[in-house]
Amino acid sequence: MWEIDRKGFKAYLQLEKAMSANSIEAYLRDVEKLEQYLSGSNQPISPAQVTLDHLHDCVQWIAALGMTATSQARIIAGIKAFYRYLLLEDRITHDPSQLLEAPKIQRKLPDVLSFEEIEQLIAQVRLDKAEGHRNKAILETMYSCGLRVSELINLKISQLHFDVGFINVIGKGNKERLVPIGRDAIRYITLYLDDRRKIAIKKGQEDILFLNRRGSALSRVMIFLMIKELTSMAGITKQVSPHTFRHSFATHLVEGGADLRAVQEMLGHESITTTEIYTHLDREYLRDTLQRYHPRF
Numbered sequence: 001m002w003e004i005d006r007k008g009f010k011a012y013l014q015l016e017k018a019m020s021a022n023s024i025e026a027y028l029r030d031v032e033k034l035e036q037y038l039s040g041s042n043q044p045i046s047p048a049q050v051t052l053d054h055l056h057d058c059v060q061w062i063a064a065l066g067m068t069a070t071s072q073a074r075i076i077a078g079i080k081a082f083y084r085y086l087l088l089e090d091r092i093t094h095d096p097s098q099l100l101e102a103p104k105i106q107r108k109l110p111d112v113l114s115f116e117e118i119e120q121l122i123a124q125v126r127l128d129k130a131e132g133h134r135n136k137a138i139l140e141t142m143y144s145c146g147l148r149v150s151e152l153i154n155l156k157i158s159q160l161h162f163d164v165g166f167i168n169v170i171g172k173g174n175k176e177r178l179v180p181i182g183r184d185a186i187r188y189i190t191l192y193l194d195d196r197r198k199i200a201i202k203k204g205q206e207d208i209l210f211l212n213r214r215g216s217a218l219s220r221v222m223i224f225l226m227i228k229e230l231t232s233m234a235g236i237t238k239q240v241s242p243h244t245f246r247h248s249f250a251t252h253l254v255e256g257g258a259d260l261r262a263v264q265e266m267l268g269h270e271s272i273t274t275t276e277i278y279t280h281l282d283r284e285y286l287r288d289t290l291q292r293y294h295p296r297f
Contacts, residue, residue: 002035005047005082005091012085018173030078037061047086052096055079059100073102111238113248118143121240124233130213133195135226137188138210142242144182145169146249146267149242153218156207157193162186171268179266 006028013024037058038045045054058079062072076097083097113121122143125136142152151169159168165186166178189209201215208217223242231240238244246267253263 002031002047005086006031008089008091009082009085012089013081018175020173026074027078027081030075031082033062033075034058034079034082047082048092050096052099055097055100063103069103076100076102111240111244111247112251113236113238113240113244115252117234117236117238118245118248121227121230121234121236124230130195133188133192134210137185137192138223138226139230139245140182140185140188141167142245143249144185145179146246147179148172148246148268149220149223151268152242153210153220153223155209157209158207160189160209162190169268172270175268177265177268 009031010024010028013019013027019027034050034055038050038054059072059076062075067075080097080100083092083095086092087095122136122139125139126132127136138152141147141155142149145167147155147169148171151171154170155167159170160181161167162181165180167181169177169179171177192210196211199211199213199215201211205211205216210218212218212222220242227240227242227244231238250263250267253266254260
């Protein structure tokens with residue numbers, strides 16, 4: 001029974017949720033943890049026979065294995081997704097995981113660059129170098145559109161719609177979204193496209209926007225190293241990565257009063273809960289402002 005339901009769950013994650021292979025494997029391992037606990041505790045029961053008490057006992061067993069709160073929460077999320085699937089497919093009539101609570105996790109707020117720091121970092125790019133326009137375009141696009149680094153390096157020329165001021169982004173699970181792109185990003189991409197014509201482009205890479213000097217797509221590591229070097233040149237001591245630009249993009253929008261749903265759409269977050277971290281960042285910004293400038297704070 002478990003094997004049949006796991007296979008159905010896997011197909012559901014692949015076809016209906018369009019999850020990546022790594023995410024699917026993680027969810028299946030979470031379900032296997034529950035099955036492992038039940039078989040080890042001499043309770044040979046089917047998924048439909050599992051109760052909330054069984055799940056509570058399983059969580060205690062997982063905690064006793066020495067797993068962190070983050071790992072426990074990860075497994076609980078997988079089990080909950082599994083039972084939502086069973087309910088959706090009428091394999092069960094009641095979801096026993098509905099009241100199952102995950103351990104509280106202290107969320108670490110990511111480093112965020114101020115607008116001045118963003119400008120300072122971008123200003124370190126030398127336009128007299130061969131990759132100058134390209135690197136400037138990369139940084140402007142990351143900050144202007146809040147892209148993940150994987151979305152940036154896979155961005156295609158055919159996804160640019162400068163006539164309407166948007167780009168078409170392929171995000172996690174091959175989900176598409178339209179994101180507005182700023183004037184500076186458009187300007188430097190246009191300049192870079194002139195430089196790009198001088199590159200001998202490798203077969204199969206013709207539509208990839210950002211290329212290295214050998215005509216191949218850039219790697220994540222290349223973007224990380226470029227940003228690390230520019231951060232050092234700018235004298236910025238924060239931990240800055242490609243994702244910092246995405247965090248900064250979202251934080252500046254929220255600080256400016258942008259609607260959280262609009263930010264969620266532009267970031268490509270499946271759940272609004274993920275986007276809500278930027279409201280916490282906004283509160284930290286407000287608290288810091290009070291501490292700096294209020295005479296009685």
